[in-house]
Amino acid sequence: MTPADDVGFELPPRSVFEPPSYPNIWFYVEERLADGQPAAVALVTGWLREEAGLVEDFGRFKAPEAADGQARLAQLQPWQGAPDPALDHAHDLHIRYYHVALRQRHADRAWISERDGDRRLYYRFAASVHYEVEDEHPRHPSVDECPWCGRTGEYAGASDLFAGVHEPLGLELLLYGTVRGHAVSRADGRPATGLVALRAPYRVEVHELRPTRPDMNVAAIAVVTLAPPFGGAP
Numbered sequence: 001m002t003p004a005d006d007v008g009f010e011l012p013p014r015s016v017f018e019p020p021s022y023p024n025i026w027f028y029v030e031e032r033l034a035d036g037q038p039a040a041v042a043l044v045t046g047w048l049r050e051e052a053g054l055v056e057d058f059g060r061f062k063a064p065e066a067a068d069g070q071a072r073l074a075q076l077q078p079w080q081g082a083p084d085p086a087l088d089h090a091h092d093l094h095i096r097y098y099h100v101a102l103r104q105r106h107a108d109r110a111w112i113s114e115r116d117g118d119r120r121l122y123y124r125f126a127a128s129v130h131y132e133v134e135d136e137h138p139r140h141p142s143v144d145e146c147p148w149c150g151r152t153g154e155y156a157g158a159s160d161l162f163a164g165v166h167e168p169l170g171l172e173l174l175l176y177g178t179v180r181g182h183a184v185s186r187a188d189g190r191p192a193t194g195l196v197a198l199r200a201p202y203r204v205e206v207h208e209l210r211p212t213r214p215d216m217n218v219a220a221i222a223v224v225t226l227a228p229p230f231g232g233a234p
C-alpha cells in the first residue's frame with residue numbers, strides 16, 4: 001500500500017474540520033465533471049445513493065458528529081447465532097460526509113498530475129465510513145462477539161473496536177462489496193456492489209493508502225478519483 005504522504009493528493013490535516021476520527025475515504029472529482037465542490041458532493045452522494053443504495057433513512061435523530069450529511073445501507077448480514085438471542089443483529093454500513101469546513105478553509109480543491117504529465121484541478125470532500133450493529137438495535141453500535149462486526153477472527157486483537165474493526169470493515173464493504181472477504185447482499189437480495197464495480201458514466205480509480213501522519217488516526221485510507229472517461233468529457 002502506498003504511504004499517504006508519497007502521492008500527490010495532499011490530504012488536509014484533521015484540524016480543518018475536527019471529526020472524531022480522520023476521514024477514511026476521500027473523493028476527488030475532476031473539474032470537467034463538477035464546477036465546484038457543491039457539485040462534486042452532489043455528484044458523488046447521488047451516485048452512491050442511486051447505485052450503492054446509501055440513503056438517509058435513520059428512524060431517529062442521529063448526532064451528525066460534525067458531519068454535513070450522512071447515509072447508510074441497512075439490514076445487512078443478519079447474525080442469528082448469538083449465544084444470547086438478544087444479541088442477534090443485522091448491520092449498517094454508515095457513512096458521514098464532510099465538506100463545508102474544507103470549502104471554508106479553501107481546502108476543497110487540489111491539483112493532481114495525471115500519468116501523461118498533465119495537471120488537473122479536482123474538487124474534493126471527505127467521508128468516514130464504518131460497519132456496525134444496526135442503528136435500531138439496543139446494542140448499537142457494537143457486539144464484541146459478532147463474527148462479522150466484532151472483535152473476532154483476524155480482528156480479535158484489535159485494541160479499538162471502532163478504529164481497528166468497524167472502520168476497516170466499512171471501507172472494505174464500500175470499496176469491494178465484501179466483509180472479511182465474504183460477499184454481502186442487500187436486504188432485497190441484490191449484491192452490495194463495491195464502489196470499484198459500480199456503474200458509472202465516469203472513470204473511477206481507487207487508491208488505498210497507508211496512514212502516515214499522527215493526525216490520521218485510522219487504520220486505512222482510500223482516495224477515490226472521478227474523471228471523465230478517456231477520450232474527453234462525457
Ligand SMILES: [Zn+2]
Nearest residue numbers: 094130132141
Ligand atoms: Zn455509525
Ligand SMILES: [Zn+2]
Nearest residue numbers: 094132140141
Ligand atoms: Zn453509531
Ligand SMILES: [Zn+2]
Nearest residue numbers: 146148149150
Ligand atoms: Zn455484528
